[in-house]
Amino acid sequence: MFDDLPLTVDRTADEPLSVQVAAGLRSAATTGVLRSQDRLPSSRALAQRLGVSRTVIAAAYDQLHAEGWITGRTGSGTYLTTAPAKAPNRAVSVVATDRNPDLLDLFPGAPCVEAIDRAAWRRAWRTAADADPGVRKDRAGEPEFRAAIAEHLLRHRGLGAASDTDVIATAGTSSAVGELAAALLRPGDTVAIENPGYQRAVGAFRAAGIRALPVPVDSGGLRVDLLPSHIAAVYCTPAHQFPIGARMPAVRRVQLVEFARAAGIFVIEDDYDGELRYDTAPLPLLASMAPDVVVHLGTTSKILSPALGVGWLVAAPRITEAVLAHRYRTGTGPSPAGQRVLTELAGHGDLARHLRRLRRLLPPRRELLVSALRGRGLDVIGDDAGSYLVVPLPSAEAEARAVAAGRAAGLDLDGLTRHHLREPTEPATATPTEPHTFGVALGYTALDWSDLAVAAPRAAACLAGLDLR
Template identity: 50%
Template structure:
């Protein structure tokens, strides 16, 4: 919209700094600290903030700063494959850590991890919101183990009928590094995210970043600062949240009766299916132009959850979403009936094969 164009036009006329601050532009760091306070209840000062290009970049910089090759890092499983890839690329040993419908299973964490990567506000991809007692147990575990907790808050803005839970960082800023991004609220093309850590650690990440010749483009930083300072970003998120809540209602309505998991936050939810079924449904849906994701492929260890990941952030509109959900419902019903002898008999007798 106009606010977006105005921000980029104004940002383009900013004078580049002769010696850019590796922590990011001071105005943006101040705006982000304020944004974190208002939107996520996180209290932090600008010297706790490093502007990154996104969560992937933040995780990479953190690993390059605090870890050594071979260090064992816990990664949720199923989980975000790119976290694993980033750690592997730095020579770390990612250790798959089980999750359930509420998020990371803290009791199952091994004691020898140096760091654990987690998505507490909306587990990716299962969709659980980590309950407060588990948050506290996780932090107690980390303090005992001397490990850092990395909080990936990729879609923490999108909560609908659940109360916002305190960010891990706010519960223990010594132990937690919080990573945020504009990828879900604007676009991953913007290339701006943030890392929030205790100030000495933030400064160490910024120093390491200079060695790695890694930086965030000044124009993008300026545009995000303007969108934040003028309240445009908050208004945009508010509109999106309302729209995504309506989309989520369409999905839960159209798929009512199917076993849905993770429907209280975020931009996707999961339809549980017996093992091995999602791939065929996704392939058939793709032939009709509907893209679905197979939950099994998000596992690094043995497959523990099966089903379809249904994203509703990127569809054009609610009518299209409704039609896509109707298709999913039909394909899932066909798939589940396919080798059910009773259903075959019913169909042979002329019964309609719908769920």
């Protein structure tokens, strides 16, 4: 290790060489390169390495010994006897969205990995690994992946798209939002976004210098009638509004498309879990109604696993070309690995079988939770779809008590307050004023069935304000 010590001598300097060597060793000790009880090289070895006489090294060692930095041990060598104390451990700040592994996870937004056919999952990864490693990646995404997504969207979402011009791969919806902001908007532009809404999309816009303007939602999703005229785009989740769970009705979808065309803006349709419907057929996607002004985003993180790290963007060629131009300028683009796994799953029919399995397994999970909640006299809102539901509560205090009670009962619950938009300088405790302000969003896909059966009655008791002891 001593060959790597940052020791040098400058023969042109005014300082004696021995002083330079002593200063270098002190610096190595104070910066942690040398540690207490480290054995130093012999004077002969260090003199040879630095190209100086042994008397120079001996003089440096004598000075450090006098200062108490080093000591000699008979027959053993010279050792560093002191070094600065280690920096104190600092508590790591945990963001609100980090999960506590000791709590039963009822947060929304998790996939049901219990439904994954592990044999098909392993086969897809092995087959994907057999592909040539590649020298350069296609910024638009693997052609086979784009073709698989085009087929998936046509069969499962009723959206026709040309794989070579309309579909590009992404690293997920939040990443795609950031790319759209950078490629199509200018710093200072304003984007209307649902309130409460998806805060990671808000963060992606703000990181690009875009202002996120909150627009209220109701039982039909985004209030199109409240959209202002001075916006550059609209971001929404019409199939299953996050986090309220509402479905935007057909009339309102038409209104939103007409507004976008009249204003000359585009709409970002985040279809994060649109495949997860159980009751009725889904309404037409905004992108199928107005491919000229709608950008459609999808992801595998809710229907399969975030381990794939892959999603898709579907839009008119002028928009996909702008995103690709941004990628070429910045050298960014999604990893091919997850694309190849998804392609294998889709190509062997495993993706379609997985979606059918989800549609069988998720309704009983939802019903288990709904029955426990309604058995306590609690209301449940949100469409019969997706992977979570919402229990409205009357006040911020009630929400905070429910979340705290859940934690005491070993549950991780998600209050709605954090999903409301606020300015970056506004305190997180600020009270939002929009409809559907307070409540708890309960996910029913992160846990396996046995844990969910334990968590459901506990959550119902917490939200009903009952004492669990």
